Amino acid sequence: MSARTPAGRLGRAALWAVTLAVLLFLVAPIAAIVPLSFSAGSFLHYPLPGLSLRWYREFFESAFWFDSVINSLIIGAGATALATTLGTLAALGLWLARFPGRGLVLAVLIAPMVVPSVVVAVGLLFAYAPVGLANTYAGMILAHTALASPFVVVTVSATLAGFDRTLLRAAAASGAGPARAFRRIVLPLIAPGVTAGALFAFAISLDEVVVALFLAGPGQRTLPRQMFAGLNEHLSLAIAAAATLLIALSILLMATVWWLRSRSDRLAGAADRV
């Protein structure tokens, strides 16, 4: 722009300053909790009296925390498998053809992203309890599947949007049946999108706490629910340890999705060039 004028340079510098301040605001609170988890003391502030792994030891030795991790993994895996399967099929369907009522269908598919979590939690509790799904893994998996599926639909749809439908026609012309065309052409191309969607679904399930508060029994207590109880009741640095582990997991998930996306962009580009 007009970065060459003094006023322009000043404006630019100010913009940088504001941006860096906001980015610091975004990251600093998350970064601040990490070193605390390695504290040798039990205070929630700096400076640290020393470094130790005692809070991690407490985390892994406590039946509460450990069970909650296992529960989160069971529910997360179940919900991810279901949401990814259903969501991918739906995204393919939406991409394959326009059909009457598509807008309404889309609204239903996206709704779980939008409906406030407390409304979902209360609604599902009342509906799942009479059929014996409250306080079960099955109920939690179904609930998290519903909440996560829109993210799969959206992510896979985004991958499909960059994918040329004529490829399918070309496959059909060269004699490939629809199943074969799907396996040989569509699946490899959307695989990164599907994986990213699955990771999203897992992240959603891992993050979910309100439905868990209402629908999960003590036998299905998840990690976020355990953290919520801890924050409400007994604020110990074991929560910082749990938070740090979750942050590490988030970075891992984020990096994987980022890597998949750049790969899928490359593949889509390659497909365009075919």
Place this chain on the structure above:
Amino acid sequence: MADAAAGLARRVRRAGLRRRAAAVLLVAPLLLFLLIGFAAPIAALLARGVQDTEVPRVLPRVTAALADWDGQGLPGPDAFAALAEDMREARAAGTLAQAATRLNYDINGFRTLMFATARRLPGPGEDAQAALLAADPAWGERATWAAIRRAGGPVTDFYLLAAIDLKRDEAGRIVAAPAEQAIFRDVLVRTLGISLLVTLLCLVAGYPVAALLASLPTRQAAVLLAFVLLPFWTSLLVRTAAWVVLLQREGVVNTALLGLGLIEAPVQMIFTRFAVVLAMAHILLPFMILPLYAVLRAIPPGLGRAAASLGAPPWRVFLRVTWPLSLPGVAAGSLMVFIQALGYYITPALLGGASDQMISWFIAFYASRTVNWGMAAALSALLLVATAALFAVYARLAGEARVRVA
């Protein structure tokens, strides 16, 4: 020639039909799952907001007896007898509490009245009217009976009215709810106020970031964008926990400020409105930056340069070119933030005080800490209608493509 063309057209049409059928079949599993496992439960929840089932179920005789009471004076002795009979049965069956609790929502103290009366019920053959009046003089008041009649179902506007601090009086007119029960308008205003404030903060903080990022080369922007995406991916509970730790009285912020000599005594930050707004803005900021960035990035840089080369100062370039072109992003980001803020529960619950709780807290409260499910449903309906209306605006503005998550 013509035949071949018609055949081709038919084949294409048939292929199109087949494809459409395949599309429907592929979408159907998720659609059905969500309709049964998600949409129907929520619809059923909302329906509870307009149903009145407890009193007709638990007290069927008196409900029937009051159906043709003219509402003037007291109902006849048969209504007293019916009530005594109903209460005796309900107490034995352990269901009296349900009806009493429902009536207590209308008139505070009704629960006490019901149980106190149930302990002093007349024996068979005794004069029910005299016995009830002796048990509690409230049975001699028209308002008591009118409340039972109002709760006679099957549908009611009681909860919906209560959600906006209204109720029906003895004559069925809509009047203001008594001051000690009238809290929901405050809660609604508070919910909207916090959401609006959070949205404005996100816009003010997010716009410069998006603008700078959009003007940088892709690679550089990607590095800075990682700082936006990291919090976006981090669990909401982790971020809320981080703020709890930071804002404690002897948390990171207070000890740092004390150490720097900026304050002399720790400042109360946790359990305040300030903490709620700050943490919500922190959590929702990426939802503002990402759509803004997408829109700003799409503005051809040549436009600004052209305006500048014609002598426009930077602020004017911004006001005349960048800002108007970025409005769709501003609208999309703001709506996204506002919609999500409306339904916030966890963050205010952990960081706010009693007077900082938003509407979701009250829904949770009525659903799990009392059995006032009608109230939970009515408040849910209010929240859901607001959310859905705003989302419809958002979808129209942003188009379905913009509903992307990263």
Place this chain on the structure above:
Amino acid sequence: MRPLMLAAALAAAVVAAPAEARDLTIVSWGGAYQDAQRAVYFQPFMQARGIRLLEETWDGGIGVLRAKMQSGANNWDVVQVESEELLVGCEEGLFERIDWARVGGREAYRPDAVHECGVGAIYYSFILAYDRARITGEGPRSWADFWDVQRFPGKRALRRGPKTNLEIALLADGVPANQVYAALRTEAGVERAFTKLDQLRPHLVWWTAGAQPPQLLAAGEVAMASAYNGRISAANKNDGRNFAIVWTNNLYTIDSWVIMKGSPNLASAYAFIAFAGQPQAQAQLPPRIPYGVPAVGADALIPAEVKPDLPTTAANIATAIQIDDAYWLENIDRLTQRFNAWAAR
């Protein structure tokens, strides 16, 4: 299509198994108290029986129990409840009637621990607590001092809800201890209590879980708090705190074990209550957290050095008020509603 089959199989597996029997679930009050219960009752019980037991934490409220039962999603078996919850829940049929033969008989407990729906668990008191490390001079000595924000600046923590707070407000306002409930039985008395609470409103923080008051005190969030006496002593003992307890006009009461109606684990529930009712087991609780225990014969086994901290000790009970269950049975719903509306403003 393999993932689809996998998912379908998984779905079938999880949907087919919702009726599996769940483990015995015991609900108590969390924090240091539940830690002590775990060591004294839960873990020895699990070892003795070779069964798994799930723990849950709550912070009271009859509405929570009603919601559990009415939603059809009750997942609790044995719950430790407060005295008015015992009465209300029993009247409403939320709890099983206790078959006393299965828990050692009525005569095995002090008479006030015996109820048709509940077995006494502990005696405890709501006391005024402060941190000697922060209030170094002469500390507060009564509930009236709790209101004195000039002499003792800082926030105050009270338990969210009307019970205890209305009593405390009237005591602070100068109502003699033996007339508190008589006053609360009049509309003017309730009004007076709310007015008194209103004066302190800008300085109030609400706690819900019993673990919070010691934490709020330790962090300096509040200068004084109403608290369960045992938590304060436990914080002194376990975390090296120097908290003070003001026993003047403490509010004394009893908690009971109940079994939720229709519990699928009835046999283990009784077995647990019987286990936790043995005098030898109960005598191990006060050294960890100083609450009184109701099993006949337990008192004799409690070490003498623990006694000064117990709410049942003569010196501590001298000015205590017993929380009036009959009053709260009649009024808990009405006043909770009023309190919530008042507090949410």
